Amino acid sequence: MKDLQDNDWELEQERVNSVVHEVDKKIAKLQKNTGRVSSDVLEIRKTFWEDVTVNLDEPDDVIETAASIKQQAELLSERERTHSQLDRTLKTLDKLKFSPYFGRIDFWEDGEKSTDQVYLGIASLMDEQDENFLIYDWRAPISSLYYDYSPGPAHYQTPEGTIYGEMELKRQFIIRFSEIKGMFDTGVTIGDEMLQEVLGNNASTQMKSIVATIQREQNAIIRNERSKLLIVQGVAGSGKTSAAMQRVAYLLYRYRGTLKSENILLFSPNPLFNSYVATVLPELGEENMQQSTFQEYLNQRLGREFDVEDPFNQIEYLLSAKDNEHYQSRLNGIRFKASLEFKRLIDEYATRLSNQGLIFKDISFRGNVLISKKEIHDYFYTLNTNFSIPNRMQLLMGWLKKELKKWVKREQSRSWVEEEIQYLEKEDYLEVYKKLQEKKRFMENSFDDFEQEQKLLAEMVVKEKFKPIFAAVKNLKFINLPLIYLGLFNKENNPEELPLMWDTICSQTKAQLSSMVIPYEDATPYVYLQDLIEGRKSNSSIRHIFIDEAQDYTPFQFAFIKMLFPYSKVTLLGDFNQAIFSGATGMQSVFADFQSEEGEVETFVLTKTYRSTKEIVEFTREFIENGDKIEPFNRSGIKPSLNVVESNLLNKQVLEKIKELQTRHRTIAVICRTGEESKRVNDALKEDVPLHFIEKGTTSYESGVSVIPSYLSKGIEFDAVILYDSSQYQKENDRKLFYTVCTRAMHELHLFATDGISPLMVDVPKNTYVING
Numbered sequence: 001m002k003d004l005q006d007n008d009w010e011l012e013q014e015r016v017n018s019v020v021h022e023v024d025k026k027i028a029k030l031q032k033n034t035g036r037v038s039s040d041v042l043e044i045r046k047t048f049w050e051d052v053t054v055n056l057d058e059p060d061d062v063i064e065t066a067a068s069i070k071q072q073a074e075l076l077s078e079r080e081r082t083h084s085q086l087d088r089t090l091k092t093l094d095k096l097k098f099s100p101y102f103g104r105i106d107f108w109e110d111g112e113k114s115t116d117q118v119y120l121g122i123a124s125l126m127d128e129q130d131e132n133f134l135i136y137d138w139r140a141p142i143s144s145l146y147y148d149y150s151p152g153p154a155h156y157q158t159p160e161g162t163i164y165g166e167m168e169l170k171r172q173f174i175i176r177f178s179e180i181k182g183m184f185d186t187g188v189t190i191g192d193e194m195l196q197e198v199l200g201n202n203a204s205t206q207m208k209s210i211v212a213t214i215q216r217e218q219n220a221i222i223r224n225e226r227s228k229l230l231i232v233q234g235v236a237g238s239g240k241t242s243a244a245m246q247r248v249a250y251l252l253y254r255y256r257g258t259l260k261s262e263n264i265l266l267f268s269p270n271p272l273f274n275s276y277v278a279t280v281l282p283e284l285g286e287e288n289m290q291q292s293t294f295q296e297y298l299n300q301r302l303g304r305e306f307d308v309e310d311p312f313n314q315i316e317y318l319l320s321a322k323d324n325e326h327y328q329s330r331l332n333g334i335r336f337k338a339s340l341e342f343k344r345l346i347d348e349y350a351t352r353l354s355n356q357g358l359i360f361k362d363i364s365f366r367g368n369v370l371i372s373k374k375e376i377h378d379y380f381y382t383l384n385t386n387f388s389i390p391n392r393m394q395l396l397m398g399w400l401k402k403e404l405k406k407w408v409k410r411e412q413s414r415s416w417v418e419e420e421i422q423y424l425e426k427e428d429y430l431e432v433y434k435k436l437q438e439k440k441r442f443m444e445n446s447f448d449d450f451e452q453e454q455k456l457l458a459e460m461v462v463k464e465k466f467k468p469i470f471a472a473v474k475n476l477k478f479i480n481l482p483l484i485y486l487g488l489f490n491k492e493n494n495p496e497e498l499p500l501m502w503d504t505i506c507s508q509t510k511a512q513l514s515s516m517v518i519p520y521e522d523a524t525p526y527v528y529l530q531d532l533i534e535g536r537k538s539n540s541s542i543r544h545i546f547i548d549e550a551q552d553y554t555p556f557q558f559a560f561i562k563m564l565f566p567y568s569k570v571t572l573l574g575d576f577n578q579a580i581f582s583g584a585t586g587m588q589s590v591f592a593d594f595q596s597e598e599g600e601v602e603t604f605v606l607t608k609t610y611r612s613t614k615e616i617v618e619f620t621r622e623f624i625e626n627g628d629k630i631e632p633f634n635r636s637g638i639k640p641s642l643n644v645v646e647s648n649l650l651n652k653q654v655l656e657k658i659k660e661l662q663t664r665h666r667t668i669a670v671i672c673r674t675g676e677e678s679k680r681v682n683d684a685l686k687e688d689v690p691l692h693f694i695e696k697g698t699t700s701y702e703s704g705v706s707v708i709p710s711y712l713s714k715g716i717e718f719d720a721v722i723l724y725d726s727s728q729y730q731k732e733n734d735r736k737l738f739y740t741v742c743t744r745a746m747h748e749l750h751l752f753a754t755d756g757i758s759p760l761m762v763d764v765p766k767n768t769y770v771i772n773g
């Protein structure tokens with residue numbers, strides 16, 4: 001490794017200057033273009049109708065008019081697309097001007113005469129003649145060398161094969177405002193110095209990109225193209241979410257032309273997390289992928305019919321209602337309904353429903369049953385059982401529509417129709433009159449206008465009233481799904497091996513659904529059964545899904561998600577030590593059993609953690625099994641503290657700690673066990689210090705002091721964490737939650753305790769923390 005000389009610095013700065021000069025030229029050129037395109041867009045919008053020939057006289061003219069409008073609209077949208085593309089390129093160039101690159105490697109490819117200098121940045125840049133790369137995109141095949149090797153023999157993959165050679169130099173830059181602020185030549189891994197610099201900074205309220213310091217093991221995840229299912233088990237702070245974000249950017253680059261941001265979907269744990277990660281891709285010059293929470297999906301499916309419980313209410317109950325008489329049976333129910341066993345039970349049930357047992361609803365109108373549930377049931381079971389249930393439902397729907405049409409005719413002569421006609425608006429009469437005129441044109445014989453008019457008006461009235469019924473039939477609302485689902489909890493459909501307290505589970509489920517509340521644990525099984533009966537609404541446009549915090553999904557949910565996106569590759573990121581939902585319930589987590597997944601599955605394990613100081617990692621890893629495998633990044637800070645206080649002094653002492661931390665940190669979290677406790681703490685302290693109260697609907701987190709319930713803090717990080725009352729983490733099933741909240745801290749962790757030291761800490765070596773009080 002060469003020593004850095006002053007001369008090197010000067011030469012590199014000269015190169016930066018010349019690259020920035022090139023960027024400036026490109027910006028100027030593009031701005032001219034952008035100006036032209038935006039005036040095109042304005043002009044087309046202004047003259048849109050002038051350039052369209054509108055003529056509706058004859059059917060041919062109508063077709064011509066439609067074609068002319070379509071052509072004009074296409075022209076406009078093409079120009080708009082070009083405009084937004086140019087706009088994005090301009091933004092990227094601005095970023096390159098600010099910081100053109102972060103790395104350089106000198107690589108002598110076997111068989112070549114000279115060494116290539118490869119500079120890496122967030123996007124590639126060619127010289128004026130478009131011949132040589134001034135900057136290589138970090139996602140280009142050759143850039144992989146930078147992440148995977150230190151100087152010495154090295155190789156990288158290209159679509160054409162493997163390229164071998166010798167890396168002669170690896171250099172890192174910190175460039176800001178076109179000026180080199182730091183420069184390191186690195187030997188071993190991607191410079192510790194650069195990582196030290198990045199990780200030593202304050203936590204940010206938005207996740208940052210890590211392209212300059214991606215580690216080798218993360219690079220393998222980011223660039224993996226082989227697997228259909230990629231599983232990343234990584235300890236807290238190991239960069240799973242970061243790897244996921246850079247992987248999205250990588251895939252968009254690698255498959256540009258075929259893969260667009262709208263073909264990628266990220267399932268994240270809550271809206272707060274969604275906004276926390278939303279800036280990474282734009283920072284890298286890419287558009288954000290689609291983002292959603294699984295709860296949003298469930299709400300969209302069930303929200304109109306039911307009051308859908310969310311996972312946060314469920315966990316709030318689990319954390320605080322331990323004395324409730326139904327607690328244990330609910331827990332057992334949650335466990336069973338999370339399992340693939342329950343899914344199998346539903347599959348078997350659906351097979352039986354094919355021959356008997358489906359339940360329907362009467363179709364009624366003005367208090368009268370038009371088609372009874374029995375008639376619907378009987379018709380359904382006359383249909384050929386070789387057809388699937390969903391196919392038969394479509395046939396049934398067709399039959400119902402026909403029957404309803406007969407009813408529309410019958411109803412027209414009823415007295416209520418005559419009455420309704422009296423109340424029609426003038427416009428309705430006018431419409432009927434127009435229709436009559438139309439008809440006359442085609443009919444030779446004269447007819448009684450009045451009678452015809454009455455008939456048409458009656459038809460109009462009845463059809464209008466039947467519209468909602470037809471719509472409901474089209475949406476298969478004649479199926480009584482809640483009752484069918486509840487059929488699962490009847491004796492004749494019992495599972496062979498009954499889960500503990502099964503009778504109570506059945507009666508509780510029935511009570512909840514009858515009041516149109518769907519507990520979180522029932523929501524996925526319910527939509528699964530619905531799909532078996534109504535037909536699956538699978539999505540073909542999504543090609544990649546990412547599930548972050550995957551440990552909190554049940555095996556049932558994961559199986560269901562895979563069915564929803566049958567054409568999609570899947571990246572699962574999680575940590576079984578942070579499985580707070582399954583930790584609280586003892587249910588299976590999808591992460592417990594990924595060995596059983598079939599097909600092209602690859603698993604990556606990340607054991608090095610970057611978020612917290614060495615002292616925090618040495619303390620928190622003691623909470624969990626095999627914690628000694630967790631490797632901290634070598635960054636020092638102060639030891640975590642345990643502050644034992646009288647409960648009546650807790651708020652006062654927490655306040656003092658906040659004030660002290662504010663002198664050196666920007667983001668501080670007071671993590672409470674539940675939402676209820678957060679509220680109490682917020683109410684008690686908000687007069688004395690400005691607080692951000694975070695609850696399940698909160699969509700962004702700001703710097704300052706946040707008060708947040710434990711389960712919402714997962715996935716995000718703070719400079720300093722105050723754990724409000726650690727004495728409450730008592731039982732084994734609190735362990736994962738306890739570990740999760742403590743690992744949110746980057747620089748400082750302070751635990752308060754009002755009722756003695758948490759039993760979960762008894763085995764933690766005393767030299768890993770300090771005790772105050």
Ligand SMILES: Nc1ncnc2c1ncn2[C@@H]1O[C@H](COP(=O)(O)OP(=O)(O)OP(=O)(O)O)[C@@H](O)[C@H]1O
Binds near residue numbers: 235240715743
């Ligand atoms: N290669 C890296 N270079 C710089 N920073 C990194 C790197 N990898 C991870 N980090 C930082 O470490 C912190 C934790 O990363 P991230 O949130 O992606 O981890 P995680 O595994 O998803 O954590 P958790 O499971 O605890 O939510 C972030 O601040 C991230 O920027």
